[in-house]
Amino acid sequence: MSSRIELTGVRQVFNVKNASGRREQFVALDGLDLIVEAGELFVLVGPSGCGKSTVLDLISGLTRPASGTVRVEGREVKGPGLDRGFVFQHYTLLPWRTARGNVEFALEAAGLSRADRRSRAAHYLDLVGLADFADRYPQELSGGMKQRVAIARSLSYQPEVLLMDEPYGALDAQTRERLQEELLTIWRRTGTTIVFITHDIDEAVYLGQRVAVMSSRPGRVQTVIDVDLDRKSPQHDIRSSGQFATYRHHIWSLLRSPDPRSPELRPAAEEADRVA
Amino acid sequence: MPDLLTETTAARPHARQEEAAGIKASPHARARALTLTRGLVGLALLAVVWELAPRTGLINPYFVPPLSQVLAAWGQMVVDGEMLKHVDASLLRSSIGFGLAIAVGVPLGGAIAWYRPVRELLTPVLEIFRNTAALALLPVFVLILGIGETSKIAIVAYACFFPVLLNTISGVSTADPQLLRAARVLGLSPVTTFRKVVFPAALPTIFTGIRLAGAAAVLVLIAAEMIGATAGLGYFINYAQNNFLIPQMYAAILTTALLGLIVNYGLVALERRMSRWRA
Numbered sequence: 001m002s003s004r005i006e007l008t009g010v011r012q013v014f015n016v017k018n019a020s021g022r023r024e025q026f027v028a029l030d031g032l033d034l035i036v037e038a039g040e041l042f043v044l045v046g047p048s049g050c051g052k053s054t055v056l057d058l059i060s061g062l063t064r065p066a067s068g069t070v071r072v073e074g075r076e077v078k079g080p081g082l083d084r085g086f087v088f089q090h091y092t093l094l095p096w097r098t099a100r101g102n103v104e105f106a107l108e109a110a111g112l113s114r115a116d117r118r119s120r121a122a123h124y125l126d127l128v129g130l131a132d133f134a135d136r137y138p139q140e141l142s143g144g145m146k147q148r149v150a151i152a153r154s155l156s157y158q159p160e161v162l163l164m165d166e167p168y169g170a171l172d173a174q175t176r177e178r179l180q181e182e183l184l185t186i187w188r189r190t191g192t193t194i195v196f197i198t199h200d201i202d203e204a205v206y207l208g209q210r211v212a213v214m215s216s217r218p219g220r221v222q223t224v225i226d227v228d229l230d231r232k233s234p235q236h237d238i239r240s241s242g243q244f245a246t247y248r249h250h251i252w253s254l255l256r257s258p259d260p261r262s263p264e265l266r267p268a269a270e271e272a273d274r275v276a
Numbered sequence: 277m278p279d280l281l282t283e284t285t286a287a288r289p290h291a292r293q294e295e296a297a298g299i300k301a302s303p304h305a306r307a308r309a310l311t312l313t314r315g316l317v318g319l320a321l322l323a324v325v326w327e328l329a330p331r332t333g334l335i336n337p338y339f340v341p342p343l344s345q346v347l348a349a350w351g352q353m354v355v356d357g358e359m360l361k362h363v364d365a366s367l368l369r370s371s372i373g374f375g376l377a378i379a380v381g382v383p384l385g386g387a388i389a390w391y392r393p394v395r396e397l398l399t400p401v402l403e404i405f406r407n408t409a410a411l412a413l414l415p416v417f418v419l420i421l422g423i424g425e426t427s428k429i430a431i432v433a434y435a436c437f438f439p440v441l442l443n444t445i446s447g448v449s450t451a452d453p454q455l456l457r458a459a460r461v462l463g464l465s466p467v468t469t470f471r472k473v474v475f476p477a478a479l480p481t482i483f484t485g486i487r488l489a490g491a492a493a494v495l496v497l498i499a500a501e502m503i504g505a506t507a508g509l510g511y512f513i514n515y516a517q518n519n520f521l522i523p524q525m526y527a528a529i530l531t532t533a534l535l536g537l538i539v540n541y542g543l544v545a546l547e548r549r550m551s552r553w554r555a
Contacts, residue, residue: 060461062457062460062461079463080460080461080462080463081463082462082463084461085461086458086461088454088457088458090454092452092454092455092457092458094455094472094473094476094477096476096477096479096551096553097553098553105462105472106462108472109462109463109464109468110462137553139553
């Protein structure tokens with residue numbers, strides 16, 4: 001139920017139009033190496049525009065790298081596949097289908113029979129706490145509920161890897177915390193490898209077993225940090241512990257300080273509003 | 277980790293979300309009754325003016341007979357089968373033309389929007405045809421297809437075709453790219469993606485085109501029938517005017533209005549049924 005992901009020497013280049021309208025090459029990733037162990041909850045954190053989403057697109061097979069290799073469980077990624085699930089920031093639910101219909105949509109792609117789709121959808125909607133909302137249309141659901149449906153949809157076909165691209169970015173703080181807790185539970189239950197992207201340092205520390213800090217222009221992994229928090233007692237507010245603050249500050253400093261390897265010595269915060 | 281597990285299963289949306297999720301904008305029955313009443317009053321006023329203006333000599337009753345006379349003529353035409361004959365002829369032509377336009381316009385529009393080479397090939401051609409008024413082509417149609425049914429069906433199909441086609445193109449090409457990404461991640465083939473994602477997404481826009489086409493179908497047909505036909509509402513309106521059957525003429529005109537209304541409301545109702553998810 002889980003796979004190891006391996007990116008070696010990955011370079012990704014886009015053609016973009018510059019200010020004067022001429023085409024030029026934009027190097028999104030260069031010399032990126034990354035290993036995500038099977039069953040791990042791995043977080044990529046970095047400023048907007050550092051190429052985090054590009055990494056996820058490559059793992060999902062939506063795009064191919066300009067050079068370097070992307071492997072999932074030893075096999076090179078040649079295109080999208082149902083061994084990898086994707087949760088987008090903007091839910092991407094079909095508005096004309098109910099919550100159940102949206103989960104079943106993925107299961108139709110997976111080729112399940114009607115009866116199997118029905119029971120599988122019910123199971124996963126229950127897993128995300130939406131059993132009573134199966135017949136609601138997306139428009140009748142709150143942002144948090146929509147994202148739960150999207151998560152249920154991506155888990156329903158039981159991928160070995162779950163890729164999450166700032167899935168909670170559009171949610172309010174409380175809903176976000178709630179969904180973070182739920183994600184940890186689901187992860188422990190299913191054992192799926194999860195690659196989670198965020199620009200929120202707290203989210204990264206809270207969720208990640210390991211957190212990769214990315215630097216931008218060109219995007220590469222600056223440091224990988226092992227987060228070893230005491231998560232044994234659920235009642236304990238882990239976010240206000242000293243340990244948590246230490247990790248938080250460490251990542252914060254890394255994002256602030258320029259990457260010694262980066263040719264341009266500009267602070268990450270300046271990049272905050274750029275889009276790759 | 278039993279604690280966390282129980283918590284997750286209990287992590288249902290709370291009451292406010294549930295409440296908010298249940299909200300559906302439906303006006304109160306009283307407000308709706310009021311709207312209906314006002315509308316009826318407006319119609320009644322029109323009827324009263326139509327009845328009294330000729331009777332009081334405000335307008336010449338020979339050219340505009342009072343509503344009661346028109347309705348009497350209408351009743352007579354319904355009873356002796358005259359009305360049915362013309363409505364039947366008109367309805368048949370417009371529905372065949374309308375159906376043809378949809379049968380060709382939707383798939384072609386889908387192909388144009390979905391396949392870039394097809395779009396590039398056909399866009400200039402379509403631009404030229406689109407900007408040619410349908411009725412301007414009626415003589416051409418008559419010349420080629422004769423004075424019979426075919427030319428009238430063809431002109432209706434032509435007039436209906438462009439609203440359907442253009443709206444299909446716009447609906448398909450504006451399908452949410454985020455949804456397309458989601459479909460790609462699931463490894464859906466282009467055909468399946470079109471069927472399950474793009475087409476349903478485009479349906480509301482396509483329906484706008486179909487409704488425009490429905491209105492065009494009635495309008496263009498009436499005009500075409502006035503020029504050359506031996507039956508149909510357009511033909512009869514012209515015929516009645518030439519033979520000074522003035523109340524009958526108005527009866528036929530009223531019928532065309534009614535027909536247009538029925539077509540439009542029928543399509544609106546169908547559209548609503550098919551897009552209930554928009555709440």
